[in-house]
């Protein structure tokens with residue numbers, strides 16, 4: 001039995017040629033119980049608090065009012081938000097099979113008939129559209145692209161919803177200054193996911209907007225501050241006593257596991 005309660009989804013937003021992230025560890029603690037919405041030019045992302053420290057994301061296409069929900073672990077909250085926003089929920093985007101992400105899929109699929117339930121792992125409840133790297137799908141007029149990022153689980157998928165700006169949902173693969181545990185994979189896979197897949201997304205802004213209650217981050221920031229994305233740097237290599245970046249990745253994860261016993 002794995003304990004994943006410390007991990008949740010994070011949201012990356014692509015704003016004017018830059019990527020920045022809005023994730024649970026960047027939200028003020030007191031905001032967890034309050035829904036928050038992010039407005040894009042072509043979509044809205046409603047951030048729905050779930051469990052004790054997770055978030056679900058309701059992504060709505062402005063043109064068609066069609067919506068997708070990312071990791072709907074609390075289906076009734078999702079239904080409430082769908083009614084409140086007056087949107088048509090058609091799609092579930094599941095990052096991975098862990099209960100705190102996929103645990104609501106079966107109930108939601110019973111409550112909303114005809115849902116397309118996406119994911120990259122047969123262990124995901126109610127799955128009816130298995131996806132893999134590079135697959136694309138539509139939510140109204142929005143284009144969704146799937147990125148296969150195995151390691152935390154062997155079927156983990158990140159989803160990019162393209163638009164102005166785009167949003168990337170990184171599940172339990174990438175956190176602020178960290179990454180998910182390697183439950184079903186190897187350091188080489190997390191290296192690929194962080195450096196070669198997510199790390200290749202457009203980078204970098206430190207710009208903050210006063211009307212946003214969240215602290216912006218960027219892929220560029222992560223390359224500066226996230227040790228798991230700094231595995232090529234000499235001082236990080238030295239810290240771990242390893243020279244190969246994949247070995248550095250493995251050593252960092254072991255080190256972090258040791259010092260976070262409650263996670």
Ligand SMILES: [Zn+2]
Nearest residue numbers: 004007098172
């Ligand atoms: Zn997980």
